[in-house]
Amino acid sequence: MEPGKTIKVMATTGEVGVVDEIDRGGAVWLRPPQGGPEWPADPSELREPTERERAKAFVLMTPVGQSR
Template identity: 50%
Template sequence: MPASDHPTPVPDLGTYMAEDTTEGTPRLGKVTAWDGELVHLEPPGGGAPWSAAPAGLRRPSERERALIRVLTRPVTATRSAARAPRTFPEPPVVLSVEPVPPAVPAPGCATCALAAERERQQLRDRDHSAAVDSRIEMRGHPHGRP
C-alpha cells in the first residue's frame, strides 16, 4: 500500500497542536474531540473553538509550547499582594446646597450690567452653565485697571 493511502494519525485528546495559517501566525489549540473527519480544538487560555483536518495539524515548536505554558498557567496571588494593606477611598466631597449669590456688576459699567441681567435670566431659566459664563465675563471685564 503506498504511503499516501495511509490515513493521517489523529492526535490524542488533551494534547496541544498547531495549525499553520495563511497569515503566518499558527493557531494553537488543545484537542477536545474528533468526529471521524475533523479534529476539534480550543485555544489555550480560552477563546472560540475551531475544527481542522488532521493533516493540517502539527506538533507545536518549543517556542509555541512555551507560549502554551504561559497561557494555561493559573494566576496565583503573590505574598506581597496577599499582605497588602487595605485602602479605602477618601470620603466624598460634600457640596454646598446654598446657591451662589449673583455677581455684582461694577457701578456705571454698561457691559457688566448687561452681563448681570443675562446671568439673572439664565438662572431663572435654570441654565447654570450659561450663568457661570456670564459671571466670568463680568469678572474678567476691565474697569479702568491697568
C-alpha cells in the same frame, strides 16, 4: 492525541490550539490555550508545535496564582 493535553498548530495560519475532541468524522476540534471558542481542523492541516509555541501554550493554560 490526548484531548485536553495535546497541543497542535494549524500549519496554514500558525494558530495554536489544544485538542478538545476528535469527532467521528475525523475532525480535530481545537481550543485556544487561553480559552475561547473551539474550531474544527483537518488532521492533515496540523503540525507539532515548536518548543517556544508549546511553552507559551502551557503558560496560557496555567491559571493565575497556580503552577503546573
